Structures are given as C-alpha cells and as structure tokens.
Amino acid sequence: MKLFNTLRLRMIEGKRVKKYVLYAIGEIILVVIGILIAVAINKHTEAGKSEDYTYKMALQVKQKIEADIALLKATRDDISEDLKIYNLYLKANKTDSERLQVVTQAPFLVTVSVQFAPINPILSTAFDNTSINSSSLTDKLLEIQQDYKSIDRTLKPMEDIITEELVANLRHIKDNFNWYEKLVSFNGKFTVDEYRYFGSDDYRNRVVHMKFLYLEGYDDLLEAFHELLINRLTELNALLKHDHKGSL
Numbered sequence: 001m002k003l004f005n006t007l008r009l010r011m012i013e014g015k016r017v018k019k020y021v022l023y024a025i026g027e028i029i030l031v032v033i034g035i036l037i038a039v040a041i042n043k044h045t046e047a048g049k050s051e052d053y054t055y056k057m058a059l060q061v062k063q064k065i066e067a068d069i070a071l072l073k074a075t076r077d078d079i080s081e082d083l084k085i086y087n088l089y090l091k092a093n094k095t096d097s098e099r100l101q102v103v104t105q106a107p108f109l110v111t112v113s114v115q116f117a118p119i120n121p122i123l124s125t126a127f128d129n130t131s132i133n134s135s136s137l138t139d140k141l142l143e144i145q146q147d148y149k150s151i152d153r154t155l156k157p158m159e160d161i162i163t164e165e166l167v168a169n170l171r172h173i174k175d176n177f178n179w180y181e182k183l184v185s186f187n188g189k190f191t192v193d194e195y196r197y198f199g200s201d202d203y204r205n206r207v208v209h210m211k212f213l214y215l216e217g218y219d220d221l222l223e224a225f226h227e228l229l230i231n232r233l234t235e236l237n238a239l240l241k242h243d244h245k246g247s248l
Helices: 002-090 096-108 124-132 136-176 180-184 192-199 201-247
Strands: none
Touching (some): 002 096, 002 201, 136 180, 192 201
16 A cells, blocks of 8 residues: 555656656746747837838938939039130130130139039948848938949049149149249239240140049049939839838
8 A cells, every 4th residue: 555655646746747857848938938929029010111211212322312412513514614715715716805715714724713513421330230131222311322432432532633723733834834823822913925835835735634534534534424324313212202102
C-alpha cells in the first residue's frame, strides 16, 4: 500500500511538472508573439512617419526646383543681354550710336561683366530619413539629388575657369597700363589714348575667348540644366499628386 501511494505521488508530481512545462512554453510563446506584434506596430508607425517625412521633403525639393528654374532663367536672360553687347563689340561696321554704346561697355567685357547661377546642391543629410521608406517618390528624390550633384560638379569647374580668365585679364591690365584704377573703380573716364587698347587685337582676342567660355560654353550648360530641372519638376509633381490621392 505504501509503495502504491509512493508511485501515485510520483505520477501526480510528474503531471504537475509536465503541466508546468507546457504552461511555461505557452507563456514564452505569448511573450514572443507580443514582441513580434510590438515590432510590427513600431515598423508600421516608423513607416508612416517616414512616408510623411518623404512627402514633406518632396514639397521642399519641389520649391527648390521651382526657385532654381526661375534663377536659371533669370541668369540666362542676363547672359542673353550680355551677348548683344559682345556681338556688337565684334561687329565689323558699327553705326555712331553703336560705337558709343560699345565705348561705355567695352572696358568691362572681359573683367567683371559675368553672371553666374548660384545653384546649390541638396545636402545628403536631408534624405537620411527617406531611406526607410522605399517608394517611387523616394527614388525620384534620390535621383534629383544626384542631378544636383552633377550640376554642381559641372558648373563649378566652368565657373572657376571663367573666374581665372577674368583675374588674368585684370592682372594683365594692372601690370601693363597706368589707368587700371579707373577700370576697377568703374570711373569710366578714359582718355582717347586709353580707349585705344579696347580696340586692339589683343583685347579683341580676349573678348572672343570670353564669349566662347561664358556666352557659349557656360550658357549651354545652363540651358541643359534648365531643361533637366523642368523635366524633374514635372515628374515630381506627378508623383506628389499620386501620393496625395493615395493618402485621401
């Protein structure tokens, strides 16, 4: 009888252990499921925040592109006006009024008369939070960022070349003519003898070279980037319109 009771006690204890193990496993499973649900909710929340951030960032990029398009157009309009005086200077047979116009502008054609487009790239840190959200809008923003990097890599060296040419022309005048102060102070009251240099072959060659660099080379780059940004703005507007409808 005692042996029977001992065996019965062991069986009861064995069942308790088994039940405890099953209970513990169940608790672990519930904890894991809870963690997975929490992670999923957190990811969903973060994704929602990222989508909102991406949309807001896209609106800011849109504003920048619109501003830069206007800036490029204004710069190209100024260059177009400069081209008129360059062509007038290089014109063979000028009227008296044309000669008078050239006289007032000629001293500054290869020294200070240059308009650059201050196009700044998009900072890479601005897109840090967009990487969480993989979407067509995110891809377009990253593509536009690369476009701006390309613009910066192309325009800056050309601007440096033109600037170096301007400085070289100023240095040449400084080292060879005693009326340099009149030029840099925009006095403009040159004597007839001083004006002769602006009609010389040396100065004409400098004007031709500046026209080649600035009014042709640089302006061609601005035209290409102007068209690029217009296309990117159209694409971005389409994606913003689509995303806005999807959020309604």
